[in-house]
Amino acid sequence: MGLVLKDCDWIVTQDPQRRILANASVRITDGRIEQVGRVNAASKDEVIDCRRKVLIPGLINTHTHLSMTLFRGYADDLELRDWLENKIWPLESRLTGDMCYQGALLGSLEMTRTGTTCFVDMYFHMEDVARAVDEAGLRAILSPGMIDKPDKTGTEHERQSTLKFLEYIHELHNPLLSFAVGPHAPYTCGPETLLWARDLAEKEDTLVNIHIAETRGEQAQFEKDGKGRVAEYLDRIGFLTNRVLAAHAVWLTKSEVKLFGQKGVRVSHSPVSNMKLASGGTAPVPEMWDAGVPVGLGTDGPASNNGLDMFDTMKMTALVHKNARWDPTIMNAQRVLDMATLDGARCIGREKELGSVEIGKRADLVLVDLRDPNLIPIHRKETVVSDLVYSANGQNVDTTIVDGRPLMVSRRFQKLDQDKIGEEVRSSIGQLIPQ
Amino acid sequence: MGLVLKDCDWIVTQDPQRRILANASVRITDGRIEQVGRVNAASKDEVIDCRRKVLIPGLINTHTHLSMTLFRGYADDLELRDWLENKIWPLESRLTGDMCYQGALLGSLEMTRTGTTCFVDMYFHMEDVARAVDEAGLRAILSPGMIDKPDKTGTEHERQSTLKFLEYIHELHNPLLSFAVGPHAPYTCGPETLLWARDLAEKEDTLVNIHIAETRGEQAQFEKDGKGRVAEYLDRIGFLTNRVLAAHAVWLTKSEVKLFGQKGVRVSHSPVSNMKLASGGTAPVPEMWDAGVPVGLGTDGPASNNGLDMFDTMKMTALVHKNARWDPTIMNAQRVLDMATLDGARCIGREKELGSVEIGKRADLVLVDLRDPNLIPIHRKETVVSDLVYSANGQNVDTTIVDGRPLMVSRRFQKLDQDKIGEEVRSSIGQLIPQ
Secondary structure (H helix, E strand, O other): OOEEEEEEEEEEOOOOOOOEEEEEEEEEEOOEEEEEEOOOOOOOOEEEEOOOEEEEEOEEEEEEOHHHHHHOOOOOOOOHHHHHHHHHHHHHOOOOHHHHHHHHHHHHHHHHHOOEEEEEEEEOOHHHHHHHHHHHOOEEEEEEEEOOOOOOOOHHHHHHHHHHHHHHHHHHOOOOEEEOEEEOOOOOOOHHHHHHHHHHHHHHOOOEEEEEOOOHHHHHHHHHOOOOOHHHHHHHOOOOOOOEEEEEOOOOOHHHHHHHHHHOOEEEEOHHHHHHOOOOOOOOHHHHHHOOOOEEEOOOOHHHOOOOOHHHHHHHHHHHHHHHHOOOOOOOHHHHHHHHOHHHHHHOOOOOOOOOOOOOOEOOEEEEEOOOHHHOOOOOHHHHHHHHHHHOOHHHEEEEEEOOEEEEEOOEEOOOOHHHHHHHHHHHHHHHOOO | OOEEEEEEEEEEOOOOOOOEEEEEEEEEEOOEEEEEEOOOOOOOOEEEEOOOEEEEEOEEEEEEOHHHHHHOOOOOOOOHHHHHHHHHHHHHOOOOHHHHHHHHHHHHHHHHHOOEEEEEEEEOOHHHHHHHHHHHOOEEEEEEEEOOOOOOOOHHHHHHHHHHHHHHHHHHOOOOEEEOEEEOOOOOOOHHHHHHHHHHHHHHOOOEEEEEOOOHHHHHHHHHOOOOOHHHHHHHOOOOOOOEEEEEOOOOOHHHHHHHHHHOOEEEEOHHHHHHOOOOOOOOHHHHHHOOOOEEEOOOOHHHOOOOOHHHHHHHHHHHHHHHHOOOOOOOHHHHHHHHOHHHHHHOOOOOOOOOOOOOOEOOEEEEEOOOHHHOOOOOHHHHHHHHHHHOOHHHEEEEEEOOEEEEEOOEEOOOOHHHHHHHHHHHHHHHOOO
């Protein structure tokens, strides 16, 4: 029995020719896309009517901290250091696994609602996060964050936690969930931890998920400590490989960008968070493209965004670069949609399976409702992508499908209970932050 | 018979103390707010259950071109001049009144959907726009755009059109609709037209709605023409008064900002459009505040945004200024919400009647749904405003009320027919742009 997405007004395939198909359908069997265009439905197929809808590949969020939905709106408009040290860290020290589970369920609900089908996460209590995402049915790459304390106490404990989580993921037997190593950043992890992470990623054939060059303060500290430019330092110690997924990468020189290109480093760009925390500057994304660096998009954690809506991030990405370069052509809608789909898949090494609506790929698919006032009119085939990037937002998503399984249909959640999650999150917050 | 908004989780009053009320209600009679807080409902009152909702003043969009919803997504990622000359102007020359009516209905639908209750518009065929807005039930200030051709042909005709529209508005007898004079810009209108506009505004006791200093190209042209700085030129000819609502005002020097302050000029800030068209730079809004200039927010026309969602504009406003100044504290959420409500009301000289939830003010009110995943959790009273600016978007709006009349309740339009408008817009587009 298959699932047929029938008579989509448009299908934005994101195939190599970036074809947009009019009045086309998709048939899904065993979690994969089996037919695209004209479809032969079997009598037992489940059918979703896709008239007045556009079908796109599920969006890939390459950097977030899902459980931080708990801190959404808790403390805004602050300097990064003030925000972290006086607001976020004190809360994080009191987080329990169950709270992280509730936060991850809420984050999964929001991602499903807004068309994200796959994401890369780093946080604490990752077994609880994995449990929530397993329940939600999303695809994810999960990495427990590792931080070296100045006196190195806890380093061995964090390594053991990472290995324990790796085992936990293996035992879950959920093909949608995978593991990545998560050293937090070069300024919070010493070279031994970074190289341990590199070696584990090599052994497990996976990614190293790490924050690099998010703020100018970080780079200033590196120079003060006599370690020079951060990317050059990472290369010197042998850390930079094509397994590295570098989140942020704002404060890089052109030669560091080239170094990333030579080493095959991938980048997750999170402009909303960078702007909100006033990291300053704008990540050199066009230079990364020139250097052959795959660049995906991320929302970052919901406490510094304050959401998980990749449509919002797509629009902001296009706008911030146009504004920074005084050039409306520097980043067009197609390029931005590529970042949120195909390039996101390249960032996680899954471009053969994800990121486009093509026969044989996994069926991670999203329908956007074209009856909503903000998506009228659609002028012609060539403008559909522009409408998705500049006019749409995540709330226009009507249906979200991961690996062939509908998680939301006609804006109704199929697996998660929205009201229950809301109540339980409020109760978790009540325990975490007594009023 | 009154209308009671009962048991709102929160009311963001925007009163002088910026009070947030918990578990509070509002009673409306004769289009005005009669009670706030604890309410004595009469037995015949209509009641809207506002649990899990937050009540805010209706948002005020101080600059748009409503009928340009027709061109949404038609041509993006282009240089401003290329966009205008090769894409937009050729279409505009073929627009009919009926098309503008359909576009304005669609725009009204989107504004109602996303919580805008009052807006300032400039375009062509304004009688048709007025007809649509009258039907939609929104509050608006409407100005027919005036442009001097180089040979001055048509100038007299445009003046007559403006006067005819003024008469049309008087005859509509709709207290929600009012007239403003609309000379397009200093670079498209000669001094005679500008002063004619000033005098008419004085006579009619209304605003002059005009674009000033949107692009650096405009300023460069002024200097090339020997007219100097644009704001100084406008002052020299006697145009700058407290009736002027200056849209954009990006490329001003500090002394021009001070001049605006001295003359009482008001500013409409449209950051999304400025970023999308890569006008370059960022409007000097903090300097405007220092100079006492009221600054409201605008979306600009939907062809350069590509929407009318003031929540999107609020978030972008906060972020672009934080990013430009490398300072997350330069523009906080409360300040941004002020711009979208009270300062918008000041921009149109209606601060005594609009912009806050206070007894005696007109009942332009919006309910936002707190059950949506992206608005969970709300931490405490003090964070509600932050949640509205950073976490919410226009699709979270549940109910929109103008002058006491519900235009949308529980996301259902009360006056407009969404599907019919969609069909008719598509048909208008078919006539305007044969495929």
